[in-house]
Amino acid sequence: MFNLYNFKIEKLEELLVNEYFQKKYRATQLFKWIYEKRVTNFDEMSDISASFREVLKKDFNLNKPTIFKKQVSSDGTIKLLLQMEDGALVETVLMRYNYGNVACVSSEVGCNMGCAFCASGFLKKTRNLETSEMVGQVLVLDDLLKEEDPNKRVTHIVVMGTGEPFDNYDNVLDFVRILNHPYGFAIGARHITVSTCGLVEGIRRYAKEGLQINLAISLHAPNDEIRNKIMPISKKYPMDELMSAVKYYEKEAGRRVTFEYILLKGLNDSKENAKELAKLIKGTLAYVNLIPYNPIKELVYQRSDEKSVHDFLDTLTKCGVTATIRKEFGTDIDAACGQLRAKNEKK
Numbered sequence: 001m002f003n004l005y006n007f008k009i010e011k012l013e014e015l016l017v018n019e020y021f022q023k024k025y026r027a028t029q030l031f032k033w034i035y036e037k038r039v040t041n042f043d044e045m046s047d048i049s050a051s052f053r054e055v056l057k058k059d060f061n062l063n064k065p066t067i068f069k070k071q072v073s074s075d076g077t078i079k080l081l082l083q084m085e086d087g088a089l090v091e092t093v094l095m096r097y098n099y100g101n102v103a104c105v106s107s108e109v110g111c112n113m114g115c116a117f118c119a120s121g122f123l124k125k126t127r128n129l130e131t132s133e134m135v136g137q138v139l140v141l142d143d144l145l146k147e148e149d150p151n152k153r154v155t156h157i158v159v160m161g162t163g164e165p166f167d168n169y170d171n172v173l174d175f176v177r178i179l180n181h182p183y184g185f186a187i188g189a190r191h192i193t194v195s196t197c198g199l200v201e202g203i204r205r206y207a208k209e210g211l212q213i214n215l216a217i218s219l220h221a222p223n224d225e226i227r228n229k230i231m232p233i234s235k236k237y238p239m240d241e242l243m244s245a246v247k248y249y250e251k252e253a254g255r256r257v258t259f260e261y262i263l264l265k266g267l268n269d270s271k272e273n274a275k276e277l278a279k280l281i282k283g284t285l286a287y288v289n290l291i292p293y294n295p296i297k298e299l300v301y302q303r304s305d306e307k308s309v310h311d312f313l314d315t316l317t318k319c320g321v322t323a324t325i326r327k328e329f330g331t332d333i334d335a336a337c338g339q340l341r342a343k344n345e346k347k
């Protein structure tokens, strides 16, 4: 049995032509039914013959994750703990920016990157998420929006939930292609962002995909010394390798990356650190997104005070770096990074 949400259109065409002796356009028809019209019952697919609908019913399903827990914040942020078919629990979040509805999607069950400040890593990775399970996260959030108002929809995607997307490269790439496809979710490439902790092979491979999808890199430090303290991956891929991969991406893909930088009190948030950061990324086209740290009870890290945040931003700006401060959502509902799932599994 195949889950139909697992297939990007090219793979579905291939399967339908080679295994089911169908014409290629069947894949387009199916995409339109399941993503444009959001039909979940094969019998409603009126332009597909009754006999092939029977075949589809036998070999394919349209299963989505189920809602195990739902939290709604005072700012409208929805955080879901979703249950997959094997029982795995995965977090997914909907944030309402003034420019649109942003789904924050998880890419793995747990995470092995071990970043010291992050709650996702409390639970080690048990497996990759299937493409259909990532598509499912967006579908479930989109369904909730449509219950509020049939015209509402998920307009933006960030692959910034639990997991490291480039550690589950193929499934994540199929997922973003389904979202981006005009007969799929039809979300513009520039409204989709994949965020990596800096897996250099992944960045170099992604550079060659010919995609306009945004790439964000969790940098969080201006040098190897500080980065080694908080991100174990930094020992495998030191700063100079990471920066050369970023430059390669800029050249190959013709796009700039965003550096994410969590400000941690007394650790990476001084004016000196800001100057060093500006120097480090000089020669790239990158832009810096400063992230107020979302404190996690079990951890020692503290968020920077407001003055340090603004001084940091000022220093970057004076050094000619474009930077912004990320807006915060759902701080009253554990919306930060793996906290809900970790809490639940502990119980």
Ligand code: SAH
Binding pocket: 113, 115, 117, 118, 119, 159, 160, 161, 162, 163, 164, 165, 195, 196, 197, 198, 216, 217, 218, 260, 262, 291, 292, 293, 294, 295, 296, 336, 337
């Ligand atoms: N593995 C990927 C994507 C998941 S993390 C990556 O590292 O980019 C998504 C973003 O949330 C990363 O920038 C991560 O460093 C950040 N993050 C993790 N814990 C956080 C916290 N407690 N407060 C604020 N941002 C956090």
